[in-house]
Amino acid sequence: MNQAEVILSQLNEVQREAASLVKGPMMVIAGAGSGKTRVLTHRIAYMLAKGVSPFNILALTFTNKAAKEMKERITQLVDESSAKAVNMGTFHSVFYRILRVEGEKLGFTRNLTVYDTDDAKGVIKSIVKDMNLDPKLYLANFILSRISAAKSNLFSAEDYAKSPEILEADNISGRPLISEIFLRYSARLKNSDAMDFDDLLYYMNVLLRDFPEMLYKYQTRFQYILVDEYQDTNFAQYVIVKKLASAHHNICVVGDDAQSIYAFRGANIQNILNFKKDFPEATTIKLEQNYRSTQNIVKAANAIIKFNKKQITKEIWTDNDTGNKISILKLNNDNDEATAVANSILEAKLNYHLENKKFAILYRTNAQSRTLEEALMKQSIPYVIYGGLSFYKRKEIKDVLAYFRLVINHYDEESLLRIINYPQRGIGATTIDKLKVVAADNNVRIWNILETLDAFPNLDVGTATKARLKDFALRIKSFSTMIPKTDAYELGKVIIHQSGIMQDLLSDVSEKERVENVESLLDAMKEFTEIEPENEFDELTGELITNYFPTLDRFVSNVALLTDDEHKEKEAQDRVKLMTIHAAKGLEFDYVYVTGMEENLFPSSLSLNSRSELEEERRLFYVAITRAKKMLTLTHAHTRYKFGSLQFCEPSRFIEEIPTEFLNITERASSEKGAFKRKAQEGELFFSTAKKPLEKVSFVKKLTPKEANQNIIGTPISPDDVMENMRVFHTSFGLGTVSKTEGNGLDKKAFVRFDTVGDKTLLLKYAKLLAPKE
DNA sequence: ATGGAGACCTTTTTT
DNA sequence: AGGTCTCCAT
Numbered sequence: 038m039n040q041a042e043v044i045l046s047q048l049n050e051v052q053r054e055a056a057s058l059v060k061g062p063m064m065v066i067a068g069a070g071s072g073k074t075r076v077l078t079h080r081i082a083y084m085l086a087k088g089v090s091p092f093n094i095l096a097l098t099f100t101n102k103a104a105k106e107m108k109e110r111i112t113q114l115v116d117e118s119s120a121k122a123v124n125m126g127t128f129h130s131v132f133y134r135i136l137r138v139e140g141e142k143l144g145f146t147r148n149l150t151v152y153d154t155d156d157a158k159g160v161i162k163s164i165v166k167d168m169n170l171d172p173k174l175y176l177a178n179f180i181l182s183r184i185s186a187a188k189s190n191l192f193s194a195e196d197y198a199k200s201p202e203i204l205e206a207d208n209i210s211g212r213p214l215i216s217e218i219f220l221r222y223s224a225r226l227k228n229s230d231a232m233d234f235d236d237l238l239y240y241m242n243v244l245l246r247d248f249p250e251m252l253y254k255y256q257t258r259f260q261y262i263l264v265d266e267y268q269d270t271n272f273a274q275y276v277i278v279k280k281l282a283s284a285h286h287n288i289c290v291v292g293d294d295a296q297s298i299y300a301f302r303g304a305n306i307q308n309i310l311n312f313k314k315d316f317p318e319a320t321t322i323k324l325e326q327n328y329r330s331t332q333n334i335v336k337a338a339n340a341i342i343k344f345n346k347k348q349i350t351k352e353i354w355t356d357n358d359t360g361n362k363i364s365i366l367k368l369n370n371d372n373d374e375a376t377a378v379a380n381s382i383l384e385a386k387l388n389y390h391l392e393n394k395k396f397a398i399l400y401r402t403n404a405q406s407r408t409l410e411e412a413l414m415k416q417s418i419p420y421v422i423y424g425g426l427s428f429y430k431r432k433e434i435k436d437v438l439a440y441f442r443l444v445i446n447h448y449d450e451e452s453l454l455r456i457i458n459y460p461q462r463g464i465g466a467t468t469i470d471k472l473k474v475v476a477a478d479n480n481v482r483i484w485n486i487l488e489t490l491d492a493f494p495n496l497d498v499g500t501a502t503k504a505r506l507k508d509f510a511l512r513i514k515s516f517s518t519m520i521p522k523t524d525a526y527e528l529g530k531v532i533i534h535q536s537g538i539m540q541d542l543l544s545d546v547s548e549k550e551r552v553e554n555v556e557s558l559l560d561a562m563k564e565f566t567e568i569e570p571e572n573e574f575d576e577l578t579g580e581l582i583t584n585y586f587p588t589l590d591r592f593v594s595n596v597a598l599l600t601d602d603e604h605k606e607k608e609a610q611d612r613v614k615l616m617t618i619h620a621a622k623g624l625e626f627d628y629v630y631v632t633g634m635e636e637n638l639f640p641s642s643l644s645l646n647s648r649s650e651l652e653e654e655r656r657l658f659y660v661a662i663t664r665a666k667k668m669l670t671l672t673h674a675h676t677r678y679k680f681g682s683l684q685f686c687e688p689s690r691f692i693e694e695i696p697t698e699f700l701n702i703t704e705r706a707s708s709e710k711g712a713f714k715r716k717a718q719e720g721e722l723f724f725s726t727a728k729k730p731l732e733k734v735s736f737v738k739k740l741t742p743k744e745a746n747q748n749i750i751g752t753p754i755s756p757d758d759v760m761e762n763m764r765v766f767h768t769s770f771g772l773g774t775v776s777k778t779e780g781n782g783l784d785k786k787a788f789v790r791f792d793t794v795g796d797k798t799l800l801l802k803y804a805k806l807l808a809p810k811e
Numbered sequence: 812a813t814g815g816a817g818a819c820c821t822t823t824t825t826t
Numbered sequence: 827a828g829g830t831c832t833c834c835a836t
Contacts, residue, residue, distance in 0.1 A: 234826050235826095678827070
């Protein structure tokens with residue numbers, strides 16, 4: 038067999054067709070666990086084996102992780118150098134590379150900075166302040182989402198300002214000035230030689246739209262295009278892909294409409310549903326055999342997704358074992374839920390000698406991770422939390438990166454303002470305000486003023502301050518001159534020390550962790566300078582760069598679009614993984630726990646307004662359960678703290694949507710903790726094999742709290758009637774005495790001293806109190 | 812200019 | 827509950 042044949046021989050028949058039909062448009066509908074990545078990697082490897090130049094292949098993904106994984110897997114199939122030369126990456130990173138080269142046509146430079154969401158929010162906030170608007174009405178988040186939605190649909194600020202419908206909508210929402218903010222925002226970013234995430238897609242479109250030679254260039258270059266997770270593309274991405282593919286029609290999109298979970302940020306499921314309209318000659322291939330999960334899991338997933346109306350019909354099936362039924366655990370409150378999950382993991386580990394990394398705990402919102410974390414810690418189960426505060430979003434890292442960015446791009450005003458007085462060098466808010474005013478009056482950038490202070494006599498600051506400003510500019514400039522001849526790591530060290538950041542962090546003993554983080558950033562830079570340049574092509578000529586040198590600007594541009602999963606990957610070796618369901622997409626685990634299966638949490642209360650939003654939640658649930666290979670456990674609690682107040686929770690409707698034949702329901706009151714632990718120690722199994730049905734499990738069906746407390750419960754007390762010193766009964770906390778009340782109506786709170794559990798603050802609109810019969 | 816107390820907001824999800 | 831932002835006191 039030749040290489041190409043070997044590559045195809047590793048696939049099943051349908052996969053083989055998807056991998057080998059490389060000419061013409063193709064849509065692959067890949068059910069969960071059906072070998073989607075396998076098809077993509079083998080398809081690319083097959084093309085390479087057949088002599089297609091890697092330079093002519095463009096493979097777009099949504100996450101860096103997916104791109105990295107694909108690259109690694111292709112490397113195992115064909116020779117490394119051609120695998121590495123494939124243009125593969127996220128939409129954002131690939132277009133960023135192109136825009137750095139071509140951006141001059143659009144008024145940007147090669148030093149182009151990428152603003153992340155925090156930077157963007159900062160700009161919005163400062164504009165809102167400049168315009169003297171109410172920041173509570175003009176919320177940065179809200180404004181940014183309007184701007185983002187506009188750009189994702191290829192509306193510029195000018196288009197926005199000219200659209201009567203949009204202006205009307207903003208008027209109705211009481212925020213008529215969003216269009217003005219948008220105009221200023223765009224100007225500010227351009228002035229800073231910066232683009233936000235949406236700009237990377239927007240400006241790529243402008244490039245292809247307004248410069249025919251650019252369209253021609255990249256159409257010629259990208260003769261074979263592959264798009265992963267096509268169901269998650271937004272309009273801007275869709276148009277780019279369509280334009281690039283329109284010359285050669287060699288486009289392969291892979292996706293699963295059932296796993297579209299990013300509509301909230303503009304992903305348009307129609308892109309995949311309409312592919313056939315865009316490319317009528319397209320071949321459609323459905324991968325329906327699931328290699329990942331048990332029969333029970335696959336069947337349950339099929340049953341659930343049928344509740345959605347809009348979808349491409351397909352029936353996922355598997356040859357795998359029937360497996361365990363899906364466990365439903367009902368718990369009293371969120372703490373019990375976390376404890377039960379931790380105990381369950383512990384038992385399974387002990388009984389079956391499983392590694393920690395076989396387990397994943399999934400949840401709808403990041404906020405849910407805290408209680409789970411505590412429970413795992415108590416049981417000494419090693420874990421790692423994905424998501425949450427990214428490494429690159431930590432204050433100290435952002436500070437250091439702001440220096441780097443300013444050194445590379447003096448016009449980056451977000452960075453400049455962030456560090457002009459950090460560490461403190463006596464350039465206070467007053468001085469900064471004056472700088473801003475003079476910059477605006479003279480229509481120049483702040484950096485222009487710093488650079489040539491004497492040219493701006495109307496800058497009314499003292500001589501001492503002037504000296505400090507001069508000194509600051511000089512220092513930044515001196516770092517800049519070092520870029521070409523000092524590698525990223527060496528220059529990074531110089532900046533961190535000479536800027537005074539390290540000194541500042543070291544001066545405070547409580548900042549030890551921050552010092553470690555900065556050092557860890559330096560480690561990453563060291564690593565960066567040591568790796569062989571991969572895929573460093575000159576974008577203009579397509580030639581491999583031979584005189585590669587790992588400069589600071591290269592490092593920063595690499596890091597700009599990075600999330601920190603690599604950072605975590607190293608520590609994640611054998612740990613239980615905690616993450617949101619969104620973050621779990623594309624991953625698989627033997628044992629999966631989906632927690633917080635409650636109405637208003639999952640599905641989220643924010644998604645209950647429309648059918649389409651609810652369907653997205655359902656697809657999210659579909660993603661969640663199809664992560665599991667062997668065993669799936671769903672948990673929900675009767676009460677949970679949200680926003681610091683206790684809330685009652687109904688089980689998620691999604692649980693009811695699973696046919697009961699696939700379910701195994703266990704209910705347990707919190708008072709049973711002792712019994713639970715004892716049984717666990719005695720080795721009674723919570724987990725069971727397929728032969729040993731879960732019915733044998735030791736949990737006795739307990740009375741619900743309501744039933745158990747029947748003889749105490751009296752009549753409900755209306756919130757308005759709750760008063761000090763009143764004896765009350767609460768279904769979770771038992772009997773207690775109201776020590777104080779506060780507020781009125783829906784906000785009325787009661788401070789209650791419970792006989793057994795102590796003081797609690799209850800928001801009466803949620804916490805139902807009853808008059809006890811004592 | 813710094814830091815602490817209190818008000819206020821948050822919960823989708825991510826490149 | 828926890829984090830962020832604001833404002834006031836030092």
